[in-house]
Amino acid sequence: MSENSKPEDAKATPPAPATPAPITDNISTSKHSVRIGGQEIKYTVTTGTMVLKTETTDRETETKPEAARASVFFTAYTKNGVKDITKRPITFSFNGGPGSSSVWLHLGALGPRKVRMGDVDALLPPPYGLEDNEFSILDQTDLVFIDPVSTGFSRASEGVKAKDFHGFQADIESVGDFIRLYTSRHQRWLSPKFLAGESYGTTRAAGLSGYLQDRHGLYLNGLMLISSILEFSTAVFEPGHDLPYILYVPTYTATAWYHQKLEPSLQKDLAKTLKLAEEFASGDYAAALFKGSSLSAKERAEVLKQLSRFTGISETFLDRCNLRLEIMRFCKELLRDTGRTVGRLDSRFKGIDRDSAGQYFEFDPSHAAITGAYSAALNHYVRSELGFESDLPYNILTGAVRPWSYKEFENRFVNVSETMRKAMSSNPNLKVIVANGYFDLATPYFATGYTFKHLALDPSLEPNIRMTFYPAGHMMYVHAPSLAQLKTDLSAFIRDSLQ
Numbered sequence: 119m120s121e122n123s124k125p126e127d128a129k130a131t132p133p134a135p136a137t138p139a140p141i142t143d144n145i146s147t148s149k150h151s152v153r154i155g156g157q158e159i160k161y162t163v164t165t166g167t168m169v170l171k172t173e174t175t176d177r178e179t180e181t182k183p184e185a186a187r188a189s190v191f192f193t194a195y196t197k198n199g200v201k202d203i204t205k206r207p208i209t210f211s212f213n214g215g216p217g218s219s220s221v222w223l224h225l226g227a228l229g230p231r232k233v234r235m236g237d238v239d240a241l242l243p244p245p246y247g248l249e250d251n252e253f254s255i256l257d258q259t260d261l262v263f264i265d266p267v268s269t270g271f272s273r274a275s276e277g278v279k280a281k282d283f284h285g286f287q288a289d290i291e292s293v294g295d296f297i298r299l300y301t302s303r304h305q306r307w308l309s310p311k312f313l314a315g316e317s318y319g320t321t322r323a324a325g326l327s328g329y330l331q332d333r334h335g336l337y338l339n340g341l342m343l344i345s346s347i348l349e350f351s352t353a354v355f356e357p358g359h360d361l362p363y364i365l366y367v368p369t370y371t372a373t374a375w376y377h378q379k380l381e382p383s384l385q386k387d388l389a390k391t392l393k394l395a396e397e398f399a400s401g402d403y404a405a406a407l408f409k410g411s412s413l414s415a416k417e418r419a420e421v422l423k424q425l426s427r428f429t430g431i432s433e434t435f436l437d438r439c440n441l442r443l444e445i446m447r448f449c450k451e452l453l454r455d456t457g458r459t460v461g462r463l464d465s466r467f468k469g470i471d472r473d474s475a476g477q478y479f480e481f482d483p484s485h486a487a488i489t490g491a492y493s494a495a496l497n498h499y500v501r502s503e504l505g506f507e508s509d510l511p512y513n514i515l516t517g518a519v520r521p522w523s524y525k526e527f528e529n530r531f532v533n534v535s536e537t538m539r540k541a542m543s544s545n546p547n548l549k550v551i552v553a554n555g556y557f558d559l560a561t562p563y564f565a566t567g568y569t570f571k572h573l574a575l576d577p578s579l580e581p582n583i584r585m586t587f588y589p590a591g592h593m594m595y596v597h598a599p600s601l602a603q604l605k606t607d608l609s610a611f612i613r614d615s616l617q
Contacts, residue, residue: 141169141186141189144166145164146507148162150162154230154254155252159256162196163504165506167190188267188275188292189273190292192262192296193220193262193500194262203308208309209342211228211263212265212266212293212322213315213317217268217269217513217515217516218317218318219269219270219513220263226595227344227593228314229254229256231250232250232253234246238467241487244490248495253601253605257609258612264297266283266322267280280518284519284522293326294329297330298330298336312612312615316345316593321532324534325537337547339615340549340615341549342608342611344553347566348533348534350533351531352562352566353560353562354531355444360404363407363442363444364404366448366562367403367564369558370428370443370448371395373448373452373465377452379430381427388589407442422437425441429443431443445462446478448559449478449559450471450476453468461484464555464558464590464592464596484592488593488596497512500512535572539574551586552584552585553588554585556590557589558590560592586603
C-alpha cells in the first residue's frame with residue numbers, strides 16, 4: 119500500500135461545524151449640542167442595535183435560554199449634566215405603517231436635528247439636507263426613537279422568522295420588551311415616562327399603555343398621539359358600513375377649501391366652514407345614510423346638494439357614488455379638471471397621473487414629496503454624524519411586514535381605545551395629547567374626535583385628554599408654523615403632566 123493510499127474502511131472525519139459568534143449589541147456614542155428656545159442644550163446620542171433575547175427558564179425546551187430573538191435599532195438622546203435623572207422625563211417614540219421606521223418623528227418633529235426639504239409648492243430638490251431643530255422637545259425630555267423589527271436597521275435574528283414580529287400583539291410585545299430593557303439598563307424606572315406615536319404608532323402606543331402596565335408594571339405619565347387612529351371602524355370603507363363616509367366629510371371640506379373648490383361664502387373662514395361641515399356630516403348626512411333606500415327623492419336631492427357644497431365634488435359624481443364618497447375617489451376627482459390629484463397623507467400636495475380618467479391616483483403625492491428627503495437625511499446622519507455603520511438598507515417604510523396579523527381582532531374591527539381607557543382608569547395620572555392635521559386624509563380629525571367621544575371614560579378623567587389642531591396634514595411638522603405650534607403644545611403637555 120502506497121503512502122497516499124487509505125484502507126477502504128477508513129472514512130474522513132468531517133470538520134466540526136463552526137459555532138456562530140453570539141449576537142451582541144452594536145452601539146455608537148457621540149456628543150453634540152443644539153439651541154432650543156435660545157438655550158444651548160448639550161446632549162449625548164447613543165445609537166445602534168440592542169439585542170432582544172428569548173425569556174425562558176425551561177431547560178427541557180428546544181429554545182435555548184436567552185437565545186437572541188432580534189436586534190432592534192434605536193437612537194437615544196439624553197441631556198448632559200442632569201444631576202437627578204429621576205426628575206428628567208424620557209419619551210419613547212415610534213411611527214406606524216405598520217412597516218414604518220421612526221425616521222419621521224425623529225428627523226421631522228421631535229429630535230434635535232431635522233430634515234431640510236421645504237414645504238408644499240416650495241420643495242427643495244435632491245439631495246436635500248439636515249439642520250438643527252429649534253423646535254425639538256429635547257429641552258423638555260430625553261428621547262428614544264425605536265425602529266420595530268424589519269424596519270430601519272432592526273432585524274430578526276438568524277433562525278427566527280421575521281413574520282413572528284409582524285402582527286398587532288407580537289409588535290406590542292417586542293417594542294414593549296425593548297422599552298423595559300432600555301429602562302432597566304439606563305436606570306430610568308423612576309423617571310417620568312411618555313410614549314410618542316404617529317399614525318399606526320398611536321395604535322401601538324395605546325396598546326403599550328396596557329401591556330407595559332400589565333406585563334411589566336411600568337406606568338406611564340403620558341401619551342403623545344400624533345395623527346391618531348385607535349378605532350379602525352372610523353377609517354375602513356366597506357359596503358354596508360357608513361361611518362367613515364360621515365367622518366371624512368370635514369377633511370374633504372378642508373381639502374376643497376385649500377384648493378379653492380368651495381363656493382365663495384365657504385372660502386372666507388376655514389374654522390367656521392369646518393364647523394358647518396361637521397354639523398352637516400353628523401346631522402342631515404348621517405340621517406340620510408341611515409335611511410338607506412327609504413330616503414325620499416326630495417331628501418336625496420337636498421343631501422346631494424349639500425354634500426357637493428361641502429366637498430367640491432359635483433352632484434352628478436356623488437349621485438353615481440350613491441352619496442358615499444370613498445377617500446381614493448375624492449383624491450382623484452377633486453382636481454380632475456386640471457389633471458391633478460391630491461395627497462392622502464397631506465391633501466395640500468398635488469400629483470400628476472398618466473391617466474386622468476382613472477378612478478384612483480397612481481401614487482400619493484404627499485408621500486412622494488417627503489420620502490426621498492427623509493431617506494437621504496437618515497442614511498447620512500447615522501453614519502457621518504452619529505458614527506454608526508451598517509451595510510443593511512435602512513427600511514424607511516417596508517411592505518415586508520405584510521400581511522400584518524390582526525388575529526386578536528378576528529371578525530371585528532381593530533380597536534385599542536378600550537385598552538387605553540382601561541389604562542387611564544387604572545392609572546388616573548396618565549395624560550393624553552392628540553395632535554390632528556386638518557388636511558390629513560389618512561387619519562381624519564373628525565374620525566379621531568368620534569373615537570375619543572366614545573371612549574366611555576369616566577367624567578373625572580376627561581380633563582386628562584387634550585386635543586390640538588394644525589393647518590397641515592398627517593405629518594403636520596413639514597409645515598413650519600405647525601411644527602412651531604406642535605412644539606409649544608407638546609412642551610406644555612409634558613410640563614402639565616408632571617404637576
